[in-house]
Amino acid sequence: ELHAARDVVKGHSNALSTMTSPGAGPVATFTRAASRVVRTPERGVSVDPLADAVEGAEGVPEVPVIHSGTGVGAGALEHALDAGVGGIVVEGTGLGNVTGALGEAIGEAVESVPVVVAGRPPAGPTEPVYGTAGGAVTLADHGVTFAGDLPAPKARVALALGLAADLDAEGVEALFAPPA
Structure with a gap:
């Protein structure tokens, strides 16, 4: 999965797939066969x-x-x-x-x-x-x-x-x- 920096948090202390974006979800998902863009990330604080x-x-x-x-x-x-x-x-x-x-x-x-x-x-x-x-x-x-x-x-x-x-x-x- 691909997550936007604004939304992503570590969801578990030691799980291999630990990154999650509560309330927003991933920007894209990937399998062996394909990649899929799920959403366009919202532009938030621009640092x-x-x-x-x-x-x-x-x-x-x-x-x-x-x-x-x-x-x-x-x-x-x-x-x-x-x-x-x-x-x-x-x-x-x-x-x-x-x-x-x-x-x-x-x-x-x-x-x-x-x-x-x-x-x-x-x-x-x-x-x-x-x-x-x-x-x-x-x-x-x-x-x-x-x-x-x-x-x-x-x-x-x-x-x-x-x-x-x-x-x-x-x-x-x-x-x-x-x-x-």
């Missing part, structure tokens, strides 16, 4: 021009992924800010929701660094639906950028390259905007 703007890893700022889940507080996010990171990707649950404590800390973090919120599920977009302290509606009000259907590890690469290419807040937002 090529960003990668060209970066000269070596030393030009790429640190962008950690902070995971949310039951009982997660603000400690990891506060530690990252104290360490002087360039931006933060938060992996929320479902639609991009986080715990109340983490949501409040994100509200303060967006004042100093870009914060991108991705969802934990392997398919589907982040969307502001809930308005609790850690709900995505509240996070949107704080000024976070949502990763859409881009998973946290890929959002991290995109944000780091965007920051290394000196994108401003609007540029970061545009980086994660859905394709037109």
Whole structure:
């Protein structure tokens, strides 16, 4: 199978056919007798021009992924800010929701660094639906950028390259905007 980089994830720790594209499927399949194009991949975040703007890893700022889940507080996010990171990707649950404590800390973090919120599920977009302290509606009000259907590890690469290419807040937002 051939998968698009935007969609592909490792689906099993040691299976020989481990790569999968949840919610999208492969771009093409191959047998001994034939190859078949199944779909045209959607163009998403374009990091090529960003990668060209970066000269070596030393030009790429640190962008950690902070995971949310039951009982997660603000400690990891506060530690990252104290360490002087360039931006933060938060992996929320479902639609991009986080715990109340983490949501409040994100509200303060967006004042100093870009914060991108991705969802934990392997398919589907982040969307502001809930308005609790850690709900995505509240996070949107704080000024976070949502990763859409881009998973946290890929959002991290995109944000780091965007920051290394000196994108401003609007540029970061545009980086994660859905394709037109």
